[in-house]
Amino acid sequence: MKNLVLPLGVLLALSFAAYHSDPVSSQRATAKATPTPTSDAIDRNTSTPYDGDLSIFENAQRDKDLQIDRVMDILKISGDKTVADIGAGSGWFTVRAAKRTTGKVFAVEINQEYIDHIKKRAAREKLANITTVLGKFDDPTLQKESVDAVLILKTYHEIEKPITFMKNLRGSLKKGALVGIIDKNGDGDDHVLDRDKVVAELTRAGFALKEEYDFVKDGMDYFLVFVAEGRTK
Numbered sequence: 001m002k003n004l005v006l007p008l009g010v011l012l013a014l015s016f017a018a019y020h021s022d023p024v025s026s027q028r029a030t031a032k033a034t035p036t037p038t039s040d041a042i043d044r045n046t047s048t049p050y051d052g053d054l055s056i057f058e059n060a061q062r063d064k065d066l067q068i069d070r071v072m073d074i075l076k077i078s079g080d081k082t083v084a085d086i087g088a089g090s091g092w093f094t095v096r097a098a099k100r101t102t103g104k105v106f107a108v109e110i111n112q113e114y115i116d117h118i119k120k121r122a123a124r125e126k127l128a129n130i131t132t133v134l135g136k137f138d139d140p141t142l143q144k145e146s147v148d149a150v151l152i153l154k155t156y157h158e159i160e161k162p163i164t165f166m167k168n169l170r171g172s173l174k175k176g177a178l179v180g181i182i183d184k185n186g187d188g189d190d191h192v193l194d195r196d197k198v199v200a201e202l203t204r205a206g207f208a209l210k211e212e213y214d215f216v217k218d219g220m221d222y223f224l225v226f227v228a229e230g231r232t233k
């Protein structure tokens with residue numbers, strides 16, 4: 001009997017070891033340990049948000065170089081339209097939009113110092129229709145269906161979670177709202193980002209490219225105009 005018990009013990013120990021070194025079960029364990037990327041993940045670098053001197057956005061030539069009046073015509077900023085300036089910086093575009101419309105202009109920023117700067121600027125320039133909004137990295141935190149036109153000027157490449165951000169922005173758009181993006185072709189991590197990547201990401205976020213222009217900075221920057229899929233007039 002003793003002779004029979006020993007081999008049985010060895011057999012049990014061997015099968016225990018075999019179970020735990022089974023390649024399929026260890027693969028399962030590995031798969032569980034690796035977090036699955038969310039559907040909003042991107043496989044490119046983003047630029048570190050600018051936090052320097054705001055005077056760089058106030059170049060006297062900028063209106064002319066960007067043809068900002070033409071940009072606002074295309075985005076139909078007039079009358080009582082509600083506008084959002086995403087990544088407002090010094091408020092350079094915010095104040096121009098606020099002089100064009102009697103509606104509200106939301107200056108969305110993640111930088112509290114810039115928000116304070118824009119508040120003071122709006123008071124100084126007596127533009128009561130400007131409202132500052134301290135947004136989040138992945139959400140402009142604008143009210144649902146509240147905005148007619150958006151400009152994301154030299155900022156999209158800095159948005160850390162662009163797909164989630166644009167999905168959240170989408171919810172704040174009124175029917176037929178226009179979303180403009182001005183940026184420059186490049187890699188993403190040096191304050192530039194390829195136009196094709198922007199189009200692909202906005203498509204994932206539920207937008208459709210409506211128009212495209214090359215007059216900004218004589219074609220050095222691209223100007224893309226999007227509408228939210230299924231939210232056109």
Ligand SMILES: C[S@@+](CC[C@H](N)C(=O)[O-])C[C@H]1O[C@@H](n2cnc3c(N)ncnc32)[C@H](O)[C@@H]1O
Nearest residue numbers: 049050057087088089109110137153154155158
């Ligand atoms: C390069 S500056 C451009 C400023 C302004 N649009 C202009 O061209 O005059 C980009 C700005 O976007 C802001 N920013 C970056 N990520 C943001 C986000 N997720 N939401 C809102 N603002 C953001 C930064 O704080 C910075 O002020």
